[in-house]
Amino acid sequence: MAGAVTTVTAVSNETRPKHLTEARWVRWTLIGIALLFVSVVILLPLITVLLESFRKGWSVYIEALKDPDSIAALKLTLTTALIAVPLNTIFGVAAAWAITKFTFRGKNLLITLIDLPYAVSPVISGLVYILLFGAQGFLGPWLFEHDIKIVFATPGIILATMFVTFPFVARELIPLMESQGVQDEEAAVSLGSRGWRTFFRVTLPNIKWGLLYGIILCNARAMGEFGAVSVVSGHIRGETNTLPLHIEILYNEYQYTAAFAVASLLMLLAIVTLIIKSLIESKLVRSKHGE
Amino acid sequence: MAKRKSVLPGRRLTLGFTILYLSLIVLIPLAGLVVKTAGLTLPQFWETVTSPRVLASYRVSLVTAFFAAVVNVVFGLIVAWVLVRYRFPGKKLVDGLIDIPFALPTAVAGIALTSIYAPNGWIGKLFDPLGIRIAYTPLGITLALIFIGVPFVVRTVQPVLQDLESDTEEASVLLGAYRWRTFRRVILPELIPPLLTGFALAFARGIGEYGSVVFISGNMPMKTEITPLLIITKLEQYEYSQATAIALVLLILSFGLLLIINSLQRWSNRRLRSS
Numbered sequence: 307m308a309g310a311v312t313t314v315t316a317v318s319n320e321t322r323p324k325h326l327t328e329a330r331w332v333r334w335t336l337i338g339i340a341l342l343f344v345s346v347v348i349l350l351p352l353i354t355v356l357l358e359s360f361r362k363g364w365s366v367y368i369e370a371l372k373d374p375d376s377i378a379a380l381k382l383t384l385t386t387a388l389i390a391v392p393l394n395t396i397f398g399v400a401a402a403w404a405i406t407k408f409t410f411r412g413k414n415l416l417i418t419l420i421d422l423p424y425a426v427s428p429v430i431s432g433l434v435y436i437l438l439f440g441a442q443g444f445l446g447p448w449l450f451e452h453d454i455k456i457v458f459a460t461p462g463i464i465l466a467t468m469f470v471t472f473p474f475v476a477r478e479l480i481p482l483m484e485s486q487g488v489q490d491e492e493a494a495v496s497l498g499s500r501g502w503r504t505f506f507r508v509t510l511p512n513i514k515w516g517l518l519y520g521i522i523l524c525n526a527r528a529m530g531e532f533g534a535v536s537v538v539s540g541h542i543r544g545e546t547n548t549l550p551l552h553i554e555i556l557y558n559e560y561q562y563t564a565a566f567a568v569a570s571l572l573m574l575l576a577i578v579t580l581i582i583k584s585l586i587e588s589k590l591v592r593s594k595h596g597e
Numbered sequence: 598m599a600k601r602k603s604v605l606p607g608r609r610l611t612l613g614f615t616i617l618y619l620s621l622i623v624l625i626p627l628a629g630l631v632v633k634t635a636g637l638t639l640p641q642f643w644e645t646v647t648s649p650r651v652l653a654s655y656r657v658s659l660v661t662a663f664f665a666a667v668v669n670v671v672f673g674l675i676v677a678w679v680l681v682r683y684r685f686p687g688k689k690l691v692d693g694l695i696d697i698p699f700a701l702p703t704a705v706a707g708i709a710l711t712s713i714y715a716p717n718g719w720i721g722k723l724f725d726p727l728g729i730r731i732a733y734t735p736l737g738i739t740l741a742l743i744f745i746g747v748p749f750v751v752r753t754v755q756p757v758l759q760d761l762e763s764d765t766e767e768a769s770v771l772l773g774a775y776r777w778r779t780f781r782r783v784i785l786p787e788l789i790p791p792l793l794t795g796f797a798l799a800f801a802r803g804i805g806e807y808g809s810v811v812f813i814s815g816n817m818p819m820k821t822e823i824t825p826l827l828i829i830t831k832l833e834q835y836e837y838s839q840a841t842a843i844a845l846v847l848l849i850l851s852f853g854l855l856l857i858i859n860s861l862q863r864w865s866n867r868r869l870r871s872s
Contacts (some may be wrong), residue, residue: 322763326766326767327682327683328776337679339675340691343672343675343676344694344695346720348698350713350719350720351701351710352701354709354719355705355708358709358712397614397615400610400611401619403611404608404612405615407607416616416619419623420619422623424855425805425852426627427806427825427844427848428825429807429826429828430630430847433630434627434629434630436832437630437837437841442835469622488603492605495604495605495606496604500606504605504606523700529702530700530703530704531702532703532808533703533807533825537829537832550702550704551704553704554704554812562712566708569704569708572702572704572705573705576701576705577700580693580697583700
């Protein structure tokens with residue numbers, strides 16, 4: 307995967323003039339420290355996941371993934387992401403449009419409020435829904451009367467995931483649309499274009515890479531969220547377990563190989579996400595330079 | 598900014614939807630937390646959030662998050678420096694790996710770190726004969742939080758380092774300053790705002806972190822029990838009001854940090870623009 311991964315700040319490869327850099331030994335010592343740090347802290351856990359999941363061979367690995375409980379967890383994880391990500395995407399686009407195309411009072415406050423879920427511990431993100439919808443919660447008795455289950459069931463898991471991934475798309479789009487201004491849209495409107503048409507024909511092509519970027523990050527977090535989902539799930543095997551929760555159960559039952567096998571799936575998701583992210587970033591850099 | 602009425606459509610629709618959705622998913626649930634805590638009298642609340650076990654959990658969370666953030670400031674600066682200024686093989690791969698802690702689900706990180714640092718794990722094995730235990734101690738928690746915090750410092754320092762103009766550095770060299778002095782006097786002051794921002798982001802994330810920590814912490818009350826875990830424990834014992842009270846303390850702490858981070862970022866951006 308080397309070469310596929312770059313940042314938006316585009317790793318530059320020009321050499322600095324000699325008087326503006328350090329002595330050779332200083333340079334290589336610093337590089338050595340950086341490489342060692344990244345290897346031990348980040349690379350080693352990745353390698354561990356891979357080695358542990360294949361420790362007992364390919365067939366045990368496949369067996370662990372084919373387990374009905376694993377399949378059920380995979381299905382729930384996909385369902386959750388399939389609902390939470392599109393909703394947060396619609397919100398992100400609407401919020402970015404409102405914030406970047408119009409002036410209104412309290413805009414900075416609104417931006418801060420959108421950021422709130424980033425600052426909240428995942429455990430609290432789950433807890434708030436227990437307080438609303440749990441048996442002792444505000445709406446608990448009413449829900450019980452009407453036989454609607456939210457917490458310790460799929461809706462609670464989806465809500466907690468939506469809370470945690472709430473800012474992702476908006477956060478990517480707001481700075482991007484801010485920098486693009488309103489001229490394109492105003493030109494389209496003055497030429498007689500209508501609202502939705504303006505959005506789909508003018509705005510969307512301008513923001514498509516940024517939007518995609520936000521969506522894949524949102525999706526990665528939605529599929530991998532652990533703390534918030536753990537609080538509202540109730541941990542019913544085959545019913546309310548997502549993949550990350552399934553890993554926890556397997557691990558606590560000392561089924562290490564199976565736990566790491568499921569973990570390797572999520573690691574693959576993370577790596578694919580980062581590769582797509584870097585591809586989008588190089589597009590973004592190119593489109594910026596192309597102007 | 599010129600104040601004029603925008604000709605663009607959708608103001609009411611998008612703003613209305615934004616506020617509605619924000620209220621339903623985030624604001625009303627969070628308000629519920631405050632309302633629930635208000636059900637406690639002040640002495641009850643105080644007693645809950647200052648009981649010895651709860652105090653011990655704040656200490657574990659704050660101390661480990663603090664040290665992890667400090668380690669990340671030091672190594673994050675070195676990594677960002679090396680990535681921006683030097684050429685070496687594998688540079689792009691290293692740059693990509695920095696984002697792994699953002700993208701890797703915390704539970705995956707948690708079990709991987711535990712198996713590395715457990716007494717029979719790759720690194721744990723090396724330290725076990727020396728009588729140093731890593732997993733199931735505050736040291737293990739700190740290591741998990743170091744993993745989680747890496748991208749925050751690197752990704753806030755990197756762009757600033759990239760945009761640093763070389764003229765002040767040139768001037769400093771022309772005036773005969775040594776490299777180390779140039780770094781301390783000319784470069785480091787520019788990096789203070791992003792370093793502080795990165796520190797605060799890593800620290801804030803560390804305090805609330807749950808998934809990567811629960812596996813490696815051992816979860817012993819008074820010793821290695823972090824505050825988020827204590828909240829879950831209280832919930833599982835149906836001590837809803839206690840769980841809520843502790844959560845409120847954690848929430849206020851996070852908001853305070855968020856405000857500090859926002860003003861740090863504004864400060865950092867202003868410096869970036871004026872330079």
